[in-house]
Amino acid sequence: MRPPSASVEIDAPLDAVWATMLDTASYAEWNPFVVRAECTEPRVGEPIVLHVRWADGKGTRSPERISVVEPPATDADGVARATLAYVFEGWPARLGLIRGTRFQRLTQRPDGPTTYDTVEEFSGPMAKYAGPGRVADGFRRHAEALKRRSESLS
Template structure:
């Protein structure tokens, strides 16, 4: 199972992209990822530690490494896209038990809303212990909060 979430945001892609990259501000609007530790500005190869709050109130810390940072680019068809990805680097990953890569993608067609999509690509023999269902719930809460925040800005 690859947990995912997607929302349409009535805001320009550039605005949503700035919010996603302003990791030091996540605590002000994000109920799932309440704190992020990473050197600024974010760059491919940077470590990134996510402090998450699960729906039951429990907290955990997830060490990651930024693996892709594709700034907004417009294709020939007029669609603009951007992507931020990071790879899980916790001890289960180093032991080959749980591997995960989270992708956050933005797409905006001319004169349309921005679509935010996030997915965690899990693999490994102990993926079920990573709690794909609770990750999906966190992604939904993150996506909805991103929409609300971007539409207010």
């Protein structure tokens, strides 16, 4: 099974894209996939409840826990990177049936666009029933909307 993923180049500084990603209170204004995110502060160990809307208009609530918050940092070659990740904590995960971790990574080379990559790494005996096709579709819609939002704000 190929993990659901999406990627897009964004004509905005990495810091601006990162700020958009962490502004969970504004998701309803721009995000067609995660239409609402309940999160006090995006930091490691904090719960986050995602209200997801599928392409068919149906929705679901996904309890997660933030596992990685690596703010923007630039390496010796001038490449900036940042990562946000969270782990699925719904009842299938509690029963050991499906485990999932979503990674959202940003990369910006000097004088280049910001690249946004996201992937959900599923495992467990029921992973193939997690709807990887519709998750990938949601990730594509999320990535395109993040691009529009970040470019409009910068």
